[in-house]
Amino acid sequence: MAGSVNKVILIGNLGKDPEVRHLENGAVVANFPLATSETYTDRNGVKTENTDWHDVVVWRGLAEVTEKYLRKGMKIYVEGKLKKRSWQDKDGNTRYTTEVVADELTILTPRNEMGNTGRQAPYGNEGTPEAPGRIDSIIEKDGNNFSEDDDLPF
Numbered sequence: 247m248a249g250s251v252n253k254v255i256l257i258g259n260l261g262k263d264p265e266v267r268h269l270e271n272g273a274v275v276a277n278f279p280l281a282t283s284e285t286y287t288d289r290n291g292v293k294t295e296n297t298d299w300h301d302v303v304v305w306r307g308l309a310e311v312t313e314k315y316l317r318k319g320m321k322i323y324v325e326g327k328l329k330k331r332s333w334q335d336k337d338g339n340t341r342y343t344t345e346v347v348a349d350e351l352t353i354l355t356p357r358n359e360m361g362n363t364g365r366q367a368p369y370g371n372e373g374t375p376e377a378p379g380r381i382d383s384i385i386e387k388d389g390n391n392f393s394e395d396d397d398l399p400f
Contacts, residue, residue, distance in 0.1 A: 252327040254346050256300060257354065258282040260320050264304075266313040276309035278302055278316065280324060280346075301345045303329075308351060315353060325350035 261279035268274050283297045302324055304312050316322065326348035335341050 254324075254326055254328055256280055256282055256302075256324045256346065257321070258300070258324075260316055260318050260322065261299065262318045264309075264312045264316050266309060274306055274309040274313070276304045276312040277345075278312070280322070301343065302326075302348050303345045304348045304351065308348065312351065319355075321354040323350075323352040323354055324348045 258280040261281050264276040264278040266274065266276045280300045280302050281297050282300065283295050285293060285295045287293050324346060326346050328344055329347045330342060330344045332340055332342045
């Protein structure tokens with residue numbers, strides 16, 4: 247048996263459009279906040295919703311997909327690991343943050359609910375975390391055309 251496990255699975259809504267950076271070494275990184283909510287009824291019979299916010303980071307090809315397709319409000323499935331990092335702020339104070347470094351992502355918002363972003367989701371509206379939907383159209387990626395029968399570059 248493994249000595250430890252670091253696994254996070256979240257289903258939630260994007261709090262804002264992803265912020266994407268292209269680094270000098272050619273790597274691409276995207277960050278976005280993801281809201282997860284739970285609803286419960288308190289002792290007085292009042293229905294209450296509790297929302298938690300998670301900072302999500304994706305790298306390389308997944309960051310490029312995120313940049314193309316994800317928009318504020320969309321429901322997504324994210325799988326990855328927790329990562330804690332620190333940095334020095336402008337005043338020399340050490341700051342810490344805990345992020346979800348995602349290595350898997352599935353769009354759950356149905357295509358007909360995505361609005362007029364001018365972009366198509368990489369998955370059809372039948373997609374679920376267990377069985378992502380098929381790509382309904384040809385996606386152009388880095389100047390190459392990929393059909394639904396091709397191996398996708400991400």
